[in-house]
Amino acid sequence: MTLGVTEAQSPEGGLPADHLAETAEAKQIEGRSLGQIAWARLKKDKIAIASAIIILLIIAVAVFAPLIVKLNGFPPDQFNKTNADGSPLLNTRDGGIPIGGLWGSGTSSEHWLGVEPQNGRDVFSRLVYGTRVSLLVALGGTIIAIVIGTVVGMVSGYFRGWVDTLLSRLMDIMLSFPSLLFVMALTPVIADRGQDLFGIPDDNKLRMGVLMFVLGFFGWAYLARIVRGQTLSLREREFVEAARSLGAGPGYVIFRQILPNLLPTLLVYTTLLIPSYITAEAALSFLGVGIKEPTSSWGRMIADASDWIESNPLYLFFPGLALFITVLAFNLLGDSVRDALDPRAGRG
Amino acid sequence: MKHAKRVGPAIAVGVALALTATACGGDETGTPTTQATAGAKGGTVTVYHVTDVEHLDPARNFVTDSQMIGKLIGRSLTDYRYDAKAKKIVLEKDLAESYESSPDFKTWTFKLKDGIKYEDGTPVKAADIKYNAERSFSADMAEGAPYAHEYLDCPGYKGPYVAGNNGGKGCTAIEVPDDKTIIFKLNRPVSSFDGTASMKVFSPVPQAKDTKTQYDNHPVSTGPYKIESYTRKKQLVLVRNDQWDQKTDPLRTALPDKFIFKFGDAEATVDQRLFADGAADKSSLSFSPVQPENIAKTNQANVKDRVVEGTDICRRYIAFNQQKPLLKNQKLREALYYGLDRTLYRDGRGGERLAAVVDSIIPQDMEGYKAEETFKAPPEGDQTKAKALLTEAGYKGEKLVLGTADTGLAVKAAEAAQASWKAIGVNVDIRKIPGDNYYSTQQQDSAATDLITAGWCYDWASLTTIVPSVLGPDTTAPNKAAQNNYGRGQAGWDKMAELAKETDKQKVETGLSDLYVEIMKTAPLVPTVQDLNVYVVGSNIANAVADPNTGGYPDLTQIGLKQAN
Numbered sequence: 001m002t003l004g005v006t007e008a009q010s011p012e013g014g015l016p017a018d019h020l021a022e023t024a025e026a027k028q029i030e031g032r033s034l035g036q037i038a039w040a041r042l043k044k045d046k047i048a049i050a051s052a053i054i055i056l057l058i059i060a061v062a063v064f065a066p067l068i069v070k071l072n073g074f075p076p077d078q079f080n081k082t083n084a085d086g087s088p089l090l091n092t093r094d095g096g097i098p099i100g101g102l103w104g105s106g107t108s109s110e111h112w113l114g115v116e117p118q119n120g121r122d123v124f125s126r127l128v129y130g131t132r133v134s135l136l137v138a139l140g141g142t143i144i145a146i147v148i149g150t151v152v153g154m155v156s157g158y159f160r161g162w163v164d165t166l167l168s169r170l171m172d173i174m175l176s177f178p179s180l181l182f183v184m185a186l187t188p189v190i191a192d193r194g195q196d197l198f199g200i201p202d203d204n205k206l207r208m209g210v211l212m213f214v215l216g217f218f219g220w221a222y223l224a225r226i227v228r229g230q231t232l233s234l235r236e237r238e239f240v241e242a243a244r245s246l247g248a249g250p251g252y253v254i255f256r257q258i259l260p261n262l263l264p265t266l267l268v269y270t271t272l273l274i275p276s277y278i279t280a281e282a283a284l285s286f287l288g289v290g291i292k293e294p295t296s297s298w299g300r301m302i303a304d305a306s307d308w309i310e311s312n313p314l315y316l317f318f319p320g321l322a323l324f325i326t327v328l329a330f331n332l333l334g335d336s337v338r339d340a341l342d343p344r345a346g347r348g
Numbered sequence: 349m350k351h352a353k354r355v356g357p358a359i360a361v362g363v364a365l366a367l368t369a370t371a372c373g374g375d376e377t378g379t380p381t382t383q384a385t386a387g388a389k390g391g392t393v394t395v396y397h398v399t400d401v402e403h404l405d406p407a408r409n410f411v412t413d414s415q416m417i418g419k420l421i422g423r424s425l426t427d428y429r430y431d432a433k434a435k436k437i438v439l440e441k442d443l444a445e446s447y448e449s450s451p452d453f454k455t456w457t458f459k460l461k462d463g464i465k466y467e468d469g470t471p472v473k474a475a476d477i478k479y480n481a482e483r484s485f486s487a488d489m490a491e492g493a494p495y496a497h498e499y500l501d502c503p504g505y506k507g508p509y510v511a512g513n514n515g516g517k518g519c520t521a522i523e524v525p526d527d528k529t530i531i532f533k534l535n536r537p538v539s540s541f542d543g544t545a546s547m548k549v550f551s552p553v554p555q556a557k558d559t560k561t562q563y564d565n566h567p568v569s570t571g572p573y574k575i576e577s578y579t580r581k582k583q584l585v586l587v588r589n590d591q592w593d594q595k596t597d598p599l600r601t602a603l604p605d606k607f608i609f610k611f612g613d614a615e616a617t618v619d620q621r622l623f624a625d626g627a628a629d630k631s632s633l634s635f636s637p638v639q640p641e642n643i644a645k646t647n648q649a650n651v652k653d654r655v656v657e658g659t660d661i662c663r664r665y666i667a668f669n670q671q672k673p674l675l676k677n678q679k680l681r682e683a684l685y686y687g688l689d690r691t692l693y694r695d696g697r698g699g700e701r702l703a704a705v706v707d708s709i710i711p712q713d714m715e716g717y718k719a720e721e722t723f724k725a726p727p728e729g730d731q732t733k734a735k736a737l738l739t740e741a742g743y744k745g746e747k748l749v750l751g752t753a754d755t756g757l758a759v760k761a762a763e764a765a766q767a768s769w770k771a772i773g774v775n776v777d778i779r780k781i782p783g784d785n786y787y788s789t790q791q792q793d794s795a796a797t798d799l800i801t802a803g804w805c806y807d808w809a810s811l812t813t814i815v816p817s818v819l820g821p822d823t824t825a826p827n828k829a830a831q832n833n834y835g836r837g838q839a840g841w842d843k844m845a846e847l848a849k850e851t852d853k854q855k856v857e858t859g860l861s862d863l864y865v866e867i868m869k870t871a872p873l874v875p876t877v878q879d880l881n882v883y884v885v886g887s888n889i890a891n892a893v894a895d896p897n898t899g900g901y902p903d904l905t906q907i908g909l910k911q912a913n
Binding site: 077078079081090091092093094095096097117118119203292293294307308310311 | 616639640641642643644645647689691692694695696698699700701702747756759760763764766767768770771777778
């Protein structure tokens with residue numbers, strides 16, 4: 001999906017989206033900046049609005065997780081044995097499958113999405129808390145990737161010469177890493193050995209940090225290439241020349257002249273990176289190198305549930321659905337943002 | 349035997365219900381159930397096992413799964429047979445024709461049977477048994493049963509591979525006056541040494557065929573089967589050893605002509621195959637019990653006649669590592685004892701059909717077992733008492749690390765323990781350790797966790813292989829805990845040393861039984877569950893019985909096929 005970002009640029013590097021350094025040209029023609037145009041387009045896009053609402057809801061769920069879980073009264077890591085009326089929740093003779101509910105999932109007025117087999121934890125509560133992990137890791141990883149990618153890309157594109165050569169080769173190296181394998185190998189090592197080597201306890205704060213770091217660390221190079229390309233073209237433009245001739249230093253030019261013009265690209269890239277990191281976190285947790293028990297994570301719920309698919313298919317369905325909806329909403333919003341910012345689309 | 353080492357599927361087993369296996373003969377008319385018939389001779393049995401076994405070399409074979417396979421290949425001086433009809437574990441003479449001990453139980457003399465041969469036809473000599481016992485002294489063979497080097501009176505001996513085998517004399521505490529007689533001189537009275545002699549370290553290994561650590565790949569057979577081919581982590585094929593004589597062997601019926609062990613298929617996959625009972629799997633069985641998620645399916649019409657259930661002599665527990673400053677506090681240990689909801693723990697291990705709550709690490713049907721009377725904690729735990737004790741202990745939310753082997757059921761059970769301790773306000777973190785070096789990690793003082801899940805199966809029916817092993821000192825190093833004393837508690841060690849000198853068998857057993865109660869007053873560990881195993885076997889399998897003395901695995905020494913395939 002990141003290919004879309006490159007499509008957004010015209011061959012010469014695209015129109016500058018300089019709503020800060022407004023050019024006379026843009027004023028003359030439309031009287032509106034690209035940002036304003038894009039916003040107007042987005043507002044008309046029903047899919048974008050729907051996706052945005054879903055995303056806001058998901059963020060609200062993550063932020064207010066403790067309050068939401070109070071509604072049903074089951075903390076996410078509490079093992080439950082009985083219903084409110086004292087009847088057993090799980091059939092411990094038959095391996096601990098939930099009793100009753102839709103398709104043997106134990107759904108009831110108390111446990112809205114059923115309970116986990118063997119331990120009776122509430123699936124709804126765990127899904128709600130799982131949202132936090134997914135979003136936090138994805139956002140953290142995205143921020144790291146965007147910051148590193150943007151800085152390295154701009155420096156490389158602006159200074160050119162040996163700096164560019166060095167950083168571009170670095171990007172090539174990063175891009176040629178088998179990053180999934182590397183992440184799988186690295187995460188447990190850092191998390192487990194952290195204890196032995198550095199005395200850092202292997203808890204989930206550390207694990208989330210490690211996940212963010214590895215995702216971000218292996219994700220910046222692609223963005224850096226795009227940013228470098230755009231910077232190469234932007235630095236030749238008149239407003240940059242003007243600023244330079246007035247004595248502006250590289251720091252000023254990079255951050256005040258070039259960076260604002262990169263914002264549309266970064267915005268699109270962010271909306272596309274977040275869902276891919278949500279899936280990556282789920283995949284890593286599925287493979288057992290992500291977040292540890294008892295903190296819930298969608299990926300691990302899916303991994304657990306896959307064992308029970310025959311006797312309790314809904315257990316797999318709910319975390320799968322949550323992951324699907326979240327990723328789809330981010331992807332659709334990302335597509336819409338890209339379309340809205342596309343300078344080649346008819347202005348209007 | 350077994351440190352219940354393969355904590356996952358490995359330690360499980362038992363008293364087969366519904367099993368009316370007869371030693372031989374038996375009519376098939378009108379009894380379609382697998383277990384009710386004795387098998388025909390011949391055919392090939394396929395056994396699925398989720399991993400390869402660690403060691404088949406008799407000097408190193410000390411884990412339940414490899415012991416079951418080892419029983420087909422090699423014979424020791426004595427061995428245990430599970431009598432499914434009487435539901436009794438019986439000690440039989442295997443290679444030994446007769447044995448006797450001196451009145452002080454420090455000298456044991458075994459006479460070998462006539463006509464025992466290796467697979468190549470050469471006769472088995474007493475010196476070969478001596479040689480293998482000596483091998484178990486060497487550092488390369490440390491995985492095996494420790495009893496030869498613990499009990500035999502040859503201090504400083506390091507095995508046959510170093511220092512010219514003690515100048516050619518070997519371990520001087522083993523004497524071989526002729527080819528049929530072997531005498532063991534012990535450093536302490538061991539009144540149950542005839543049980544000790546069932547350990548595989550007391551099996552013969554011909555010195556000429558010894559390839560040291562490589563011997564693992566092809567131990568020379570004295571049993572009914574010999575190794576035809578062995579591809580590590582993939583497949584082991586055993587075929588009939590025509591030098592084995594049924595008449596000398598009270599332990600093995602050895603009905604099939606061939607065993608194929610297939611390693612590495614996931615348990616759930618194997619479950620599906622055995623449930624389906626397809627043409628290729630009619631003569632198959634698995635070393636892994638049915639997984640919890642598939643248990644409900646054992647009630648299905650086409651499956652329920654093929655179910656084999658049983659338990660084993662192993663007991664699981666969580667030890668409190670008293671080397672950790674926090675856990676030196678007895679009140680905290682007691683709080684953890686009361687706080688653990690063992691029914692949750694049981695459900696983590698698969699629920700009532702796969703596990704049962706226990707209150708002692710001594711099996712209930714063993715002499716010397718006493719119901720737990722000190723704490724009287726109910727199976728669900730006692731949260732009120734636990735919380736009160738926590739306050740007394742001055743616990744302030746410090747984090748404790750619970751170690752578990754990284755296998756499905758073990759992790760689920762650890763999560764259950766974590767949740768039930770969290771309910772009383774104790775913060776527990778789980779540390780998963782790969783199953784193949786779980787115990788060796790927990791045995792290192794520096795790497796051991798605060799709370800240690802473990803399991804123990806006695807080596808022979810005597811408290812001397814439970815109490816000192818799990819709660820006692822390392823006899824070779826002062827003030828160090830025994831290899832499997834994961835709590836590292838030192839309570840009762842002086843009394844244990846006294847009992848080690850006792851020569852009256854009954855006094856030793858009652859002494860240890862009382863001592864266990866005393867030691868448990870210090871709450872060094874909390875007993876959790878015993879495993880129950882549920883197996884589904886192919887429809888052509890006859891005489892499937894779980895052997896409680898060998899980790900509860902299906903007893904391959906008795907198994908047969910209804911029709912040779």
